Amino acid sequence: MAALRVVVVAGSRRNLLNLSKTLHVSRANMSFSSLPPGKKVALSALGVLSAGGAGLALMLHQSVKASDLELHPPSYPWSHGGMMSSLDHASVRRGYQVYKQVxxxxxxxxxxxxxNLVGVSHTEAEVKVLAEEIEVVDGPDDTGEMFTRPGKLSDYFPKPYPNSEAARVANNGALPPDLSYIVNARHGGEDYVFSLLMGYCEPPGGVAMREGLYYNPYFPGQAIGMAPPIYNEVLEFDDGTPATMSQVAKDVCTFLRWAAEPEHDQRKRMGLKLLMGTAILLPLVYYMKRHRWSVLKSRKMAYRPPK
Incomplete structure (x- = not known):
């Protein structure tokens, strides 16, 4: 019986070897030419629709982004534009003067x-003098009446109009926007504001401007209700800086950047500290990782079959 079992096992092994030699695995041919006509049409239609949809989305994006007559503001080399560059606080001081007077x-x-100006562009004593120049309606007092008082450090900048309706009436229906976050609210930031202030010009031939509107290629629609606000020698800076048109626009844009991001310098300072701390800690963490995992990484796993 033992001899018969050996012969049967040997014969079955020989048959399996012969069968593996005769079997050939067919490779799947997934080329486009081998597909049925229906699938070819469906894939072609899907490709055409995808390409058409992508082209339409790109065209819509370009049309919404800007019209053919609207200019995009160029990128200017601001002194605070670098990763480790802080705001020019002398320019912030001059920019506040431009905002206040213009x-x-x-x-x-x-x-x-x-x-908010204390320690940034002015001293505390200077800011107190600036605040006391305005009259603030406060109250009620002990008799229930409202009264006016000189401004304090805690008071906010005064509004030129009591409400938006009065602002529209005074500006031919146009509502002057609040400038607190105007740099972050406009695409291009201070580049846009600077280009807008410097971009007033005569309308091209064939373009007629309605009364009370001014041509500015950087403004959406090119017709803006704000008259040119700045020009050469529109004011005299306290520090003696020549008040050219470009200098005035540059200083007020720097001031508006600080107004939109008072934490600008602190944010960059903390980012620099974080990078320095990371540069110190990362090699230590990598060394600890190699030290802790060295036991597992250097293990040798050997299979020992049972005897």
């Missing part, structure tokens, strides 16, 4: 208080 006649900054 822009505040129409535009408000209702989210900025006088105390």
């Amino acid at each position: 822009c505040s006649a129409c535009h408000s900054m209702e989210y900025l208080a006088f105390r």
Whole structure:
């Protein structure tokens, strides 16, 4: 019986070897030419629809992004644009002077208080003097009456108009936007604001401007209700800087960048500290990882069959 079992096992092994030699695995041919006509038509239609949809989305994006006559603001080399560059606080001080003497006649900054200027562009004593120049309606007092008082550090910048309706009436229906976050609210940031202030020009041939509107290629629609606000020598800076048109626009844009991001310098300072701390800790963490995992990484696993 043992000899018969050996012969049967040997014969079955020989048959399996012969069978493996005769079997050939067919490779799947997934080329486009081998597909049925119906699938070819469906794939072709899907490709055409995908390409058409992508092209339509790109065209819509370009049409919404800007019209043919609207210019995109160029990128200017701002002194605070670098990763480790801080704001020019002398420029912030001059920019506040521009806002106070020029822009505040129409535009408000209702989210900025006088105390925010302390330690940034002015000393505390200087800011107190600036705040006391305005009259603030406060109250009621002990008799129930409202009264006026000089401004304090905690007061916010005064508004030029009591409400939006009065602002529209005074500006031919146009509502001057609040400038507290205007740099972050406009595509292009300070580049857009600078280009808008410097971009007033005569309309091209064939373009007629309605009365009370001014041509500016950087403004959406190219017709803006704000008259050119700045020009050469529109004011005199306290520090003696020549008040050219470009200098005035640059300083007020720097001031608006600070107003939109008062934490600008602190954010970059903390980011630099984080990078320095990471550069120190990362090699230590990598060494600890190699040290802790060295036992597992250097293990040799050997299979020992049971005897």
